Amino acid sequence: MKTIKIKKLNEIIYHETLDNGLNIYFYKTPGFQKKMAYFQTKYGSLYNDFIPINASEMKSFPLGIAHFLEHKLFESNDNESVFQKFEKNGAGVNAATTYDKTYYYFFGADHFYENLEILINMVQNPYFTDENVEKEKGIIGQELDMYSNNPSQVLLQKLYYNAIVNHPLKYDVGGTKEEVNKITKEDLYECYNTFYHPSNMILVIMGDLDEHEVFEFVRKNQAEKHFEKSKEIKLKKYEEPEKVVKKEETIYHNVVSPKIGYAYKFILPKLDDKKSFLRESYIQLFLATKFGSTTEFTEDLIKKKLVKSYFYYDYVFKDNIAIIFFAGDILDDEAVNDLIEEKLHDFSDLKEVFELYKKAYLSSYVKMFEVPDSVLNHIRIYVNRYGYVFDDLYELVEGISYDEYLKYVQSLKFNQKTKVTVLGKEE
Amino acid sequence: MKKIETTYNDIPVTIIETDKFKSVIGSLYFKTPIKKEMMVTRKMIMNLLLHTCKKYPQSKELNKKMMDLYNPSIVANTSREGNYRINRFAFRILDDKYTKDGNMLEAIKLFREIIFNPNVSDNAFDKDEFNLEYQAMKSEIESKIERPKNYALEKLDCQMGEGTPISYVATIEDLNKITSESLYQDYLKMIKESEIELILAGKTDNQDEIIRTVLDGLKTVKYDKELIISSDIKNEVQEEKETYDGKQSILTVGLKLGDISDYERSYVAPIYSGVLGGGASSRLFSVIREKNSLAYSCFSRYEKDDSVIVVSAGIDGKNYEKALSLIKQIVSQMSEVKEEEIERVKKEITSSLKESLDYLNSYPNYVYKAKLYNDTSDIYEKIKEVNKVTLKDITNFSKKVFLTDSFLLEGESSNENNKDKEA
Numbered sequence: 001m002k003t004i005k006i007k008k009l010n011e012i013i014y015h016e017t018l019d020n021g022l023n024i025y026f027y028k029t030p031g032f033q034k035k036m037a038y039f040q041t042k043y044g045s046l047y048n049d050f051i052p053i054n055a056s057e058m059k060s061f062p063l064g065i066a067h068f069l070e071h072k073l074f075e076s077n078d079n080e081s082v083f084q085k086f087e088k089n090g091a092g093v094n095a096a097t098t099y100d101k102t103y104y105y106f107f108g109a110d111h112f113y114e115n116l117e118i119l120i121n122m123v124q125n126p127y128f129t130d131e132n133v134e135k136e137k138g139i140i141g142q143e144l145d146m147y148s149n150n151p152s153q154v155l156l157q158k159l160y161y162n163a164i165v166n167h168p169l170k171y172d173v174g175g176t177k178e179e180v181n182k183i184t185k186e187d188l189y190e191c192y193n194t195f196y197h198p199s200n201m202i203l204v205i206m207g208d209l210d211e212h213e214v215f216e217f218v219r220k221n222q223a224e225k226h227f228e229k230s231k232e233i234k235l236k237k238y239e240e241p242e243k244v245v246k247k248e249e250t251i252y253h254n255v256v257s258p259k260i261g262y263a264y265k266f267i268l269p270k271l272d273d274k275k276s277f278l279r280e281s282y283i284q285l286f287l288a289t290k291f292g293s294t295t296e297f298t299e300d301l302i303k304k305k306l307v308k309s310y311f312y313y314d315y316v317f318k319d320n321i322a323i324i325f326f327a328g329d330i331l332d333d334e335a336v337n338d339l340i341e342e343k344l345h346d347f348s349d350l351k352e353v354f355e356l357y358k359k360a361y362l363s364s365y366v367k368m369f370e371v372p373d374s375v376l377n378h379i380r381i382y383v384n385r386y387g388y389v390f391d392d393l394y395e396l397v398e399g400i401s402y403d404e405y406l407k408y409v410q411s412l413k414f415n416q417k418t419k420v421t422v423l424g425k426e427e
Numbered sequence: 428m429k430k431i432e433t434t435y436n437d438i439p440v441t442i443i444e445t446d447k448f449k450s451v452i453g454s455l456y457f458k459t460p461i462k463k464e465m466m467v468t469r470k471m472i473m474n475l476l477l478h479t480c481k482k483y484p485q486s487k488e489l490n491k492k493m494m495d496l497y498n499p500s501i502v503a504n505t506s507r508e509g510n511y512r513i514n515r516f517a518f519r520i521l522d523d524k525y526t527k528d529g530n531m532l533e534a535i536k537l538f539r540e541i542i543f544n545p546n547v548s549d550n551a552f553d554k555d556e557f558n559l560e561y562q563a564m565k566s567e568i569e570s571k572i573e574r575p576k577n578y579a580l581e582k583l584d585c586q587m588g589e590g591t592p593i594s595y596v597a598t599i600e601d602l603n604k605i606t607s608e609s610l611y612q613d614y615l616k617m618i619k620e621s622e623i624e625l626i627l628a629g630k631t632d633n634q635d636e637i638i639r640t641v642l643d644g645l646k647t648v649k650y651d652k653e654l655i656i657s658s659d660i661k662n663e664v665q666e667e668k669e670t671y672d673g674k675q676s677i678l679t680v681g682l683k684l685g686d687i688s689d690y691e692r693s694y695v696a697p698i699y700s701g702v703l704g705g706g707a708s709s710r711l712f713s714v715i716r717e718k719n720s721l722a723y724s725c726f727s728r729y730e731k732d733d734s735v736i737v738v739s740a741g742i743d744g745k746n747y748e749k750a751l752s753l754i755k756q757i758v759s760q761m762s763e764v765k766e767e768e769i770e771r772v773k774k775e776i777t778s779s780l781k782e783s784l785d786y787l788n789s790y791p792n793y794v795y796k797a798k799l800y801n802d803t804s805d806i807y808e809k810i811k812e813v814n815k816v817t818l819k820d821i822t823n824f825s826k827k828v829f830l831t832d833s834f835l836l837e838g839e840s841s842n843e844n845n846k847d848k849e850a
Contacts, residue, residue, distance in 0.1 A: 031447045033781040081717070083707030088767070090774025092706070109781035110774070138720030145675035146723055146741050149575050149838070254672035256570040293490040302559055309566030329566065356494035363497040366525050370448040370787065425672045 001215050008394040011369055013379065014211050015389075018219060020227050021199025025379050025389070026214050027206040029372045035112040035207030036373065039123050040103035040380050043195035045173040046318065047100075049236035052190040053197075053228075058236055061191060062182040064140070064175015067097040069188050071136050073104065077127040082118065091115045097173055099318055101384045107373075112207055113217055120203070120221055126192050128185040137181055144174050151253045152327070155422050159263040159325055162246040162418045167238045169318050198222065199230035204380045206372045240321060242267050248419040257308050259422040261327035262340065264414050268320050273386040274396065279408065280317055281361075281400065286409040287313055287324065289353045290343045297343070298328075306332045306339075333421075344414050347406060354402050361397055428784060430794070430805070435625075435638050438647045441794055443628040449525060451629035452787045453535070453641060454517040455542070456795060457621035460652050461512040466597040467568075468605060468613045469512055471560050473503045475610075476516075479546040479556055492537065497526040499534040501541060508799060509654040509732030510592055514617060516542050519787060522631070531631070535640050543618070547611055557607035568597050572671055579677035579836040580739060586667055587681040587832040591658045593733050623647040624798070626791040654799055655692075657734045660685060660829050666751075670837045676744035680754050681832035682727075682736040687824065692731060693800070694816050695824045700729035700736050701772030702764055702821070703757070708771055710757050711738065719753065721746050736828070744837050751833055762825040766818060777810050 004013040014026040045067065049060045074082045074095070086093040091108030104123055106115045147153055157172050164170040174180075205214055244265050271279060291297045291313045301307035311328030330336050368374045382389050390396065431442040459465070483489035493499065499520040506513055520534045546553040571578045581596055588594040623645055631637065660683050684696065704711035704727025715725040725740040742750050783789045784806060797803070804812075 031445075032785045034785045081708070081713075083712075084771075087706050087708040087771045087775060090771075090776075090778035092775070092778075107782070109778040135720055139716060139723050142675065142721075142741055142743065143723035145743070145838075149673045149675050151573055255573060257566070294487050294494070296485065296487050299486065299559060302562055303555065309563045353491065353494075356491055360494045360498040363521055363526065366449060366521060367519075370450060372785070 001211065004389055004391050007392050009366065009369060013389060016215055018198065018222055020222055021197070021230050022222060023202045023383065024215060024218055025202065025204045025383070026211055027372060027375050027379065028211060029206050029208050032208050032372055033109045034107055034372070035109065035209065036105060036107040036376060037116050037119055038103050038105040038204040038376060038380050039119055039201065040101055040204065040384065041195050041201045042100065042384055043102055043200065044098050044100045045171065046168045047195065047235055048168050050194060051234040053194045053231055061187055062175065063171050063179040065183055065187060065191055066102055067174050068136065068140060068180060068183050069191055070095050070097045070102050071140060072128055072133065072188060073123055073126060075127050075132050076122065082122045085118045086115060089115055099169060099173060103380065112209065116217065117221060123196065124225060126189065128188045130185055133183065133185045133188065140174070140180050141177050144177055147174065151255045151259060151422055154251070154253055155259055155261045155327060155420055156325070158249065158251055158420045159261050159418060160323065162249055162420065163244045163263045163265045163323055164321065165241055165245055167240045167319065167321055169321055194233060197230050198227055200233065202380060202383050204376050206376050240267060242416055244416050244418040246418055250421045250423060252425050253422050255422050255424050257329045259327060260330040260333055261325055261420050262337065263323050263325040263418050265416040266322040266412070268322055270320060277386070277396070278400065281397065282405050282408045283315060283322065283324070285354070285357055285405065287315065288357055289350055294353050294356065301336060301339070306330070306335050347410055350406065351402060354405070358397060358400060362394060365394060435642045436645065438642055438645060439624045440638055441626045442634060443626070443790060443794070444630060445628065446630040448629050448787050450519045450521050450787060451531065451627065451631050451637070452517060452519045452791060453637065454515055454626045454791045454795065455641060456624045457514040457617055458511050458650070459617065459621050460650055461507055461510055461592050461595065463595045464601045464604070465512045466595050467564060467601045468610060469505045469514055469617065470597070471564055471605070471610060472614050472617060473505050473514060474563070475552055475556055475560050476541055476545055477501070477503055479553070480541045481544045481546055482540050484546050484553065496530055496534045496537065497521060501538055507592060507595065509656050510652055511654060532636065532640065535637060539640065545614065551607040551611050554607055557610065561602070564602055565599065568599055568602060575671065575673050575675070575677050575836055576739065576741065579679045579834060580737060582669065582836070583679040583681050583737060583832060583834040586665060586834055587683065587735065588658055588733065591656050593656060593658065593735070620648055622650055624795065626794055628787060628791050655732055655734060658683065661831055664830060664833065666833045668835045668837055673838045675741050676747065676838040677836040678740045678742055678747060678750055679834045680738040680751070680830065682758065683829050683831050684734040684736070685827035685829060687827050691824050694812050695820045696729055696731070697776060698769055698772045698816050699761065699821055699824055699828070700727050701775060702768045703727045703736070703761060704738055705772060706775065711754070714753055714757055715740055715750060721750050747835055755830060758828070758830050761828065762822050764818060764821045769816065769818060769821060773814050773816070776813050780806050780810055
């Protein structure tokens with residue numbers, strides 16, 4: 001058991017790698033009632049083409065299979081459902097699939113070790129049958145319908161689809177009904193056996209518990225199980241061109257007033273962990289100083305009647321791709337577009353707010369440590385992305401240099417763009 | 428965790444002393460008997476106050492000031508609790524040891540500026556600010572259908588709560604009656620004619636100074652109107668439908684509670700609702716989703732102040748009849764509940780009550796809501812009471828639950844299927 005000391009804040013996270021490769025992180029929370037554990041694999045919707053373990057050929061799986069697998073791991077071969085097992089202990093349980101990870105978690109005040117055992121055993125004992133796979137297709141169909149009911153989500157999804165040529169970031173995490181209907185139990189076992197080996201997983205735990213007991217419990221649980229030796233997972237490599245697929249498209253949905261979204265695409269060079277973290281921070285900072293709460297960009301658009309009532313921006317970074325997007329109930333497409341472009345190429349007023357944003361960022365980092373759930377999320381996201389937890393994040397942000405930042409944002413080329421318009425249904 | 432009750436200028440103040448956190452949180456509540464138009468006005472007031480103030484009449488300047496004070500969180504929300512409208516303003520500010528000396532008091536002064544010194548001239552909210560907020564509110568009301576789940580629940584509320592505040596929703600008609608002058612008058616009313624209360628949580632050496640800074644010059648009033656709403660129970664089930672352009676259909680079902688005791692309201696009803704539709708082991712989830720694959724989500728929610736339980740399920744429209752009849756059947760079978768089902772829910776409630784002590788936001792809110800019912804018991808006393816509920820209590824209670832309404836927001840996939848069938 002090792003300790004990761006978060007410099008500046010006197011916070012400690014315990015860490016150990018077991019013989020089977022499983023990485024365990026524990027955050028001790030004296031005085032807190034809630035106990036929680038995440039069991040997470042580095043496997044999400046982006047890993048859809050790979051060489052299955054013990055096979056030799058690259059294989060493509062139906063879109064949405066990582067998410068389908070997440071649903072199916074709740075299946076057990078005894079009479080009591082996993083939900084019932086947790087809920088009998090007063091605990092809540094859930095799971096989620098993202099582009100690059102799938103995680104299962106429980107939370108509750110009591111019966112921690114029982115719950116932990118149920119969680120680990122649930123994820124490590126898959127039970128798929130033709131019948132239970134078929135049953136899930138109806139449920140997931142409803143889940144996909146629920147998402148497709150939300151016009152903002154549909155708009156965003158379409159922007160990705162039209163921005164990206166080859167990379168699977170193009171597709172929704174849940175896949176489509178047609179693809180989901182193709183999934184078989186054999187597919188599920190192949191994906192499971194490839195990505196759910198302990199060496200590809202992490203267990204992240206919090207609670208007012210004894211650290212030695214926590215680690216001993218997991219060690220013992222894992223020692224009782226047999227796993228094959230871990231092998232390297234071979235993923236398909238995607239060549240993603242700089243260009244977008246389509247410059248614009250109009251779609252129809254249940255919207256009261258039209259919505260428009262713009263996405264800018266970037267292909268970025270590979271950098272090491274901290275440099276890549278800094279690069280992301282620069283872009284985040286730049287967008288905030290241009291369009292965030294210290295500007296009145298949105299208010300001005302509304303006052304000038306260029307936007308009806310809302311406008312927002314966001315970004316996503318995956319592998320070597322970055323997408324920056326803007327959306328809202330835009331009334332004057334051309335004018336809004338020009339104003340965004342103008343802002344993106346104007347570097348004159350950045351310095352004033354630079355230090356303020358740093359201050360805000362640092363205080364939000366400190367505040368994170370008074371909500372233990374957020375610390376857990378921080379750990380699992382950083383480990384998934386960078387392979388470890390930064391113990392010097394505070395210093396890293398504090399040390400961001402204005403000149404480096406400015407140099408970087410000035411080098412960004414905003415020349416690959418796609419636009420999607422959502423109109424009300426055609427009569 | 429120590430709870431201290433005190434007053435300042437007759438305003439009740441609760442101090443929750445704990446050193447689990449790095450921040451101090453304060454929640455200031457304004458409670459007024461509800462009127463329908465407040466569904467619009469009190470929300471607009473809240474948004475206007477948070478956006479700018481007299482001292483920082485531009486939102487960008489206010490936000491820069493906040494960042495300079497290490498970004499304290501200053502938030503607000505507004506909700507209907509039974510027959511009352513509650514406006515809550517809250518701050519969460521890091522202890523000075525993580526920022527700099529004097530930062531906390533300065534941030535609390537800013538909190539006061541935001542609430543009590545709004546961006547007003549000539550007895551009206553700033554016109555530009557008002558227009559922005561008017562636009563936002565208008566768009567929010569007009570685009571309700573873009574959030575089908577909430578829309579369907581709101582329609583159910585209107586149907587089952589007809590003639591009571593349960594049916595109060597924000598409307599364009601109410602919005603169009605408001606001017607920046609009238610809204611300012613309503614703001615003054617909120618400040619002068621509310622039952623005010625402050626809850627402070629965290630650890631600080633200068634509590635008295637914080638309380639004085641927040642409450643100085645304020646006066647509270649006292650209302651004795653009944654909090655709880657109980658509406659008439661019809662004999663027949665009223666089933667309504669509406670179509671829309673979305674894909675998924677949303678089925679909502681309303682259950683009304685008859686003449687129930689205070690004990691049932693506080694302890695039996697939450698367990699009943701938990702067995703019915705709380706979580707994945709609930710009857711609704713296991714029958715509607717797991718056994719019949721009809722829905723991804725299906726749950727029930729208990730509205731204590733409104734004496735109702737609502738059920739919601741996202742379904743394919745073609746399964747409407749089947750889903751509704753299953754829900755009716757599940758409700759009718761609630762008189763026969765098993766010991767293990769209520770044990771499960773008791774444990775869930777126990778766990779979530781304990782966990783509420785871990786959050787700087789949730790515990791003050793828990794304390795406030797309990798006080799609305801003049802309930803001063805602590806969490807552990809409450810847990811004891813929850814665990815005393817028996818099977819017989821649930822059986823007796825089930826006789827006082829009446830399924831009175833259903834509302835279907837019908838999506839397009841059912842229409843397509845109907846067409847297929849015709850062909």
